[in-house]
Amino acid sequence: MEDLFHELQLQSEVSNPNNPQASIVIVDCRFSLMQPHLGRQQYETSHLPGAYYLDLNQDLSSPVATHxxxxxxxxxxxxxxxxxxxxxxxxxxxxxxDDSRLAFAARLWWLLRYLGHDRVAVLNGGWSAWQAAGLPTTTEIPPPRPGAFVPCPNPQEIVDIQDIRAGLQPIESRHQSQPDPGAPIVLIDSRESVRYRGESEPIDPIAGHIPGAVNYPWQEVTDENGFVQSLETQRDRWKSLSANQPSPEIIAYCGSGVTACVNLLSLYQVGIPAKLYPGSWSDWCSYLV
Known part of the structure; x- marks a missing residue:
């Protein structure tokens, strides 16, 4: 199954008269953490023909609780x-x-796989690539179609705070550039380096990172235009993980379980199994307040 679609490839597939109407469903995942209504407004202004919209806060998440x-x-x-x-x-x-270097599209990619639907891909380069290619857009919102999605969540794809605590060895809270050899788990902090180091925290009440975590910022998966790096570049980025023997359990987290999915997409592409800590730093630090 191909995980990345390029804009011309997607255009060819959706315009192919031999493809049944529902053989491909496009989902617009544009969103802004700082302007939560912006993504839907952008969708209503212009989107890919036939695309539906899913909102990170309203559709791809459940209501926020204390933890x-x-x-x-x-x-x-x-x-x-x-x-x-x-x-x-x-x-x-x-x-x-999306238009955010896969930050939100990867969340849907991961969610569908977690729910048992492996036939899912992301548009490489996103909305910007589609526009740059001069491909058609529309304001028309597609009507509902008959479907049959049966969710089958796989609990092996996620961990919670108790799993993290159980897997952590007694280690000091320091900034690490490489995983500890022999550690039973490897925690990947997917946030920007300044947040990982605790120098800045614009969203959550406490700055810092989970003890022992190593920093692989999610933005490094793509170039500045939002295109996923070559497989060679991605393999080189993750080589310290694949070299660890015996293989540890790899767990990715970020601020709230969203952008970590970009790293999970990259790890999947290079054949390294990894899990998501959905609560991520915002869950971890909620127990420290």
């Missing part, structure tokens, strides 16, 4: 109703896009 982070995983059955209304069946290829 669990700023973007808890959505209720599978609630999300399944929306996905079914988009015409998604087990045979449907879902292609997600």
């Amino acid at each position: 669990g982070g700023r973007h808890p995983l959505p209720n599978p059955d609630v999300l399944a109703v929306q996905l079914t209304a988009m015409g998604i069946t087990p045979e449907t290829l879902v292609v997600a896009y």
Whole structure:
């Protein structure tokens, strides 16, 4: 299954008269953490033909509680109703896009795989690549279609704070550039380096990182234009993980379980299994306040 679609490839697929209407479903995932309504406004102004919209806060997350982070995983059955209304069946290829270097499209990519739907990809380069290619856009919102999405969450794909605590060895809270050889788990902090080091924290109440975590900023998966780096570049980036023997359990986190999915997409592409800590730093630090 191809995880990356280029804009011309996607245009060719959706315009192919031999493809059934619901064989590909496109989902617009544009969003802004600082302006939560902006993504939907952008979608209503212009989007890929036939694309539906899913909102990070309203659709791809469940309500925030005291613990669990700023973007808890959505209720599978609630999300399944929306996905079914988009015409998604087990045979449907879902292609997600955004305009934020996959920050939100990768969340949907990961969620669908977590729910048992492997036929999912992201649009490489996102909205910007589609526009730069001069491809058609629309304001028309597609109607509901008949579908049948049955969620089958895989608990092996996620961990919670108790799993993290159980896997941590007694280690001092220091900045690490490489994983500790022989550690039972490797925690990947996917946030910007200044947040990892605790020098800046614009969102959560406490700065810093989970003890022992190593920093792999999610933005490094793509170039400045939002295109995913070559497989060679990605393999080189993760080589310290693949070299560890015996293989540790690799767990990715970020601020709230969203941008860590970009790193999970990259790890998947190079064949390194990894799990998500959905609550991420916002869950971890909620126990420190």
